[in-house]
Amino acid sequence: MKKRSGLWMMMLALVLVFTACSSGGGGSKNTPSTSPSSAPSSGTESAAPSEKPPKQLSLTIGLPGSYEVTKKEIIDKFIETHPHITVKIEDAPWGDFTSKIATQIAGNTMPDVWFQENAAILGYGKRGVAEDLKPYIERDLNASDYVDALFSAQTSDGKVWGIPHGVNSVALAYNKSVFEAANVDLPTDDWTYADLIEAAKKLTIKEGNNVKQFGFIGTASITTGWFPWIKQAGGMVLDDTKTKSMLNDPKTLEGLSQLRQGIQDGYFTNNDFLTANGGALEVFATGKSAMYMMQYSEQVSMNSKFPDADWDVVKAPKAVDGKRYVPFVTNSWLISSRASDDSKEAAWQFLKFYLGEEAQTILAESGSSLPVKQSAYTVFDNSTTKPLNKKGFTEGVAEGGVTLDENASWAEWRLLVQQEVNEAIVQGNKSVEDALAAAHKGVQQVLDENK
Amino acid sequence: MRKQNYWGYIFTLPFVINVVVFLIFPVVFSAYISFTQYDLFNAPKWTGLTNWINMFNKDEFWISMRNVFAFALIFVPLQTLFAFLIAFLLNQALRAKSLFRLMYFMPVVTPWLAGGVVWAWMFNHQYGVINWFLGLFNIDPVHWIDNKSWLVVMASIAIVNVWKGVGQSMIILLAGMQNVPKEVLEAGQIDGASGWKQLTHIVFPIVTPMVYMVVILSTISAFQAFDIFLGLFGGIQAGIPQQSVVPNLVVYRDSFVLFKMGPASAMAWILFFVILVVTLFQRYFEKRWVHYD
Numbered sequence A: 001m002k003k004r005s006g007l008w009m010m011m012l013a014l015v016l017v018f019t020a021c022s023s024g025g026g027g028s029k030n031t032p033s034t035s036p037s038s039a040p041s042s043g044t045e046s047a048a049p050s051e052k053p054p055k056q057l058s059l060t061i062g063l064p065g066s067y068e069v070t071k072k073e074i075i076d077k078f079i080e081t082h083p084h085i086t087v088k089i090e091d092a093p094w095g096d097f098t099s100k101i102a103t104q105i106a107g108n109t110m111p112d113v114w115f116q117e118n119a120a121i122l123g124y125g126k127r128g129v130a131e132d133l134k135p136y137i138e139r140d141l142n143a144s145d146y147v148d149a150l151f152s153a154q155t156s157d158g159k160v161w162g163i164p165h166g167v168n169s170v171a172l173a174y175n176k177s178v179f180e181a182a183n184v185d186l187p188t189d190d191w192t193y194a195d196l197i198e199a200a201k202k203l204t205i206k207e208g209n210n211v212k213q214f215g216f217i218g219t220a221s222i223t224t225g226w227f228p229w230i231k232q233a234g235g236m237v238l239d240d241t242k243t244k245s246m247l248n249d250p251k252t253l254e255g256l257s258q259l260r261q262g263i264q265d266g267y268f269t270n271n272d273f274l275t276a277n278g279g280a281l282e283v284f285a286t287g288k289s290a291m292y293m294m295q296y297s298e299q300v301s302m303n304s305k306f307p308d309a310d311w312d313v314v315k316a317p318k319a320v321d322g323k324r325y326v327p328f329v330t331n332s333w334l335i336s337s338r339a340s341d342d343s344k345e346a347a348w349q350f351l352k353f354y355l356g357e358e359a360q361t362i363l364a365e366s367g368s369s370l371p372v373k374q375s376a377y378t379v380f381d382n383s384t385t386k387p388l389n390k391k392g393f394t395e396g397v398a399e400g401g402v403t404l405d406e407n408a409s410w411a412e413w414r415l416l417v418q419q420e421v422n423e424a425i426v427q428g429n430k431s432v433e434d435a436l437a438a439a440h441k442g443v444q445q446v447l448d449e450n451k
Numbered sequence B: 001m002r003k004q005n006y007w008g009y010i011f012t013l014p015f016v017i018n019v020v021v022f023l024i025f026p027v028v029f030s031a032y033i034s035f036t037q038y039d040l041f042n043a044p045k046w047t048g049l050t051n052w053i054n055m056f057n058k059d060e061f062w063i064s065m066r067n068v069f070a071f072a073l074i075f076v077p078l079q080t081l082f083a084f085l086i087a088f089l090l091n092q093a094l095r096a097k098s099l100f101r102l103m104y105f106m107p108v109v110t111p112w113l114a115g116g117v118v119w120a121w122m123f124n125h126q127y128g129v130i131n132w133f134l135g136l137f138n139i140d141p142v143h144w145i146d147n148k149s150w151l152v153v154m155a156s157i158a159i160v161n162v163w164k165g166v167g168q169s170m171i172i173l174l175a176g177m178q179n180v181p182k183e184v185l186e187a188g189q190i191d192g193a194s195g196w197k198q199l200t201h202i203v204f205p206i207v208t209p210m211v212y213m214v215v216i217l218s219t220i221s222a223f224q225a226f227d228i229f230l231g232l233f234g235g236i237q238a239g240i241p242q243q244s245v246v247p248n249l250v251v252y253r254d255s256f257v258l259f260k261m262g263p264a265s266a267m268a269w270i271l272f273f274v275i276l277v278v279t280l281f282q283r284y285f286e287k288r289w290v291h292y293d
Helices: A002-024 A072-081 A094-105 A119-127 A134-140 A175-184 A193-203 A222-232 A251-267 A271-276 A279-285 A298-305 A341-354 A358-366 A374-382 A393-399 A410-426 A430-451 B002-033 B050-057 B057-089 B097-109 B110-125 B131-138 B150-178 B182-190 B195-224 B227-233 B247-257 B261-284
Strands: A058-065 A083-093 A113-117 A163-174 A205-207 A210-216 A288-295 A311-314 A325-335
Touching: A058 A094, A058 A341, A072 A083, A072 A341, A072 A358, A083 A094, A083 A341, A094 B247, A113 A119, A113 A341, A119 A325, A119 A410, A134 A298, A134 A341, A163 A175, A163 A222, A163 A279, A163 A341, A163 A393, A175 A193, A175 A288, A193 A210, A193 A251, A193 A288, A222 A251, A222 A288, A222 A325, A222 A410, A251 A430, A271 A279, A279 A288, A279 A298, A279 B110, A288 A298, A311 A393, A325 A341, A325 A393, A341 A358, A358 A374, A374 A393, A410 A430, A410 B247, B050 B261, B057 B097, B057 B150, B057 B195, B057 B247, B057 B261, B097 B150, B110 B131, B110 B150, B110 B227, B131 B150, B150 B195, B150 B227, B182 B195, B195 B261, B227 B247, B247 B261
Parallel strands: A058 A083, A058 A113, A210 A288
Antiparallel strands: A113 A325, A163 A288, A163 A311, A163 A325, A205 A210
């Protein structure tokens, strides 16, 4: 009998432990809302200020990388101008944030609003973690005040799972000193990739089997490597519906083959050279390569680490069809669909502030991202920092900005393609044909599984 | 007596709870979710054997199993042999014995990330110190971890794993060798046994239980290889070539990068069964060569 009562006590203790483990309580989930609200109520700020004091709200903001990307100044100003919202910051290093947030979501203790890569946001949206922001945008924002990238996290059925913190596009950076020393004409906005290849050949200096100076930095990364090279040849990674792999398209093969050819023939840098020489920025800044497909955010490091480098940018070259395809990436903010209605409203007030004139101007001045609000682009008119031709980035993305074919299964299929690209481009262990055939099969399987 | 029993339950309760919550529950739960579709964010949906069938249908599963078996087959004998030889040498009357022991044990406490980065550099085809050294003897540079042949890749990584793990195995074997009675060795010497005969006919048979333990532990660690691959290839996001994947990489990717906990759990369970079968296989032959008397 006593034995039995002892066992009962153990079971009771276990139940208590499990009960304690399963309780929610993170973020500001007073009354968790299980379904995304399709029509948000009018915000606290939109009520007439003279009627009654605004309701006291609380808001938990998740920041990957602390304030490395977002600016502390913006969040401090939000706290200062919104005294009725009690803000708590939860940060974690970039590398740890993904696993931290996943664990928090599983335990229902996630922040009310946080930001991550746009592709991750799309995945969260599909899994029911993100609030659809379309009704909020329609209620409070004038879409024409913003660049098209505002809707980077929009799905084919019109839902918007996040809004970009900023835009990070690519442009063709060139080292003026290297061009002048080789007496080669500087790149222009009218360049095509064929012009780039020709110039890279002229700018390459070989000494025996060694290459002393490369024409162009060939990378195997998606944003500045295989994606733009596929697009410029008229190829595609996914079709417009993002449900079909186009990696078996002959033009896709042609684009990727051009990248491999450049590396094999030694007028584009290879991966080993970049690693051994301090990375792409250093290779470019020190004149070991004349051209580089640069992401906008890299200008900050270029200016701080290599202030004396003589460089500028032009728009990313045009594709064979005469159009321009400028890949851009965004980190997007999302609002947790499981936050209480009050916290969702507080989160939206934060995002509205983030998309406002003041915050977007701070972001533009920081140089870490292009702003989403068009009026903030006036900052660049009087900019004296390099690159002087910032229109290479701003007008380039306005003319031909494309996302990296992001969809809810992007993380999975991107890895598959990257594996094959590494084997074909970096290691040269496979032909481009074989790599693309394997990638096509795998990517289509992933897309089908995630329909 | 009965009252004492009651208090016994009370005092052991914290440890029982710890084992149940942090060991038994996760193990049972992972078995359950291997039959579900579970993304961490929504409740698991029962899918029956789908994850298991999909896993067996994927090339990646068979490639990862082929790789990990090859890796274990190269790594375990190499590590055991080197650990045995080093332990034997360090058991002699050497000067600066402690310094040598420290040197061989240092890689064990070196973080994998640091070790992986350094070895990735040493293996670099164009700029690596190993190929530079081979070049001094007019030997063509070798693609080590980026070779077309998966077997060369696995062998290269196994060498790094030996560098990292040999110190730990050496300590176990050294402890065993220090227990070899001096009288037995002296008797062998009087009877005219050479150093080699002493090693093979006296020392080795006496330390076989330790050798067996080293083999078992090395085998388990080989099948669980993870950080070494991650360190050498620069992380999951860098796109580790499919020909070089091992099961734990797939488990990590599926669970913490793609949030596909069902397939990840199925793979983890398969790995458990493989390790179990291999260990039982080793245990089957134990009595033939391990001497406990």
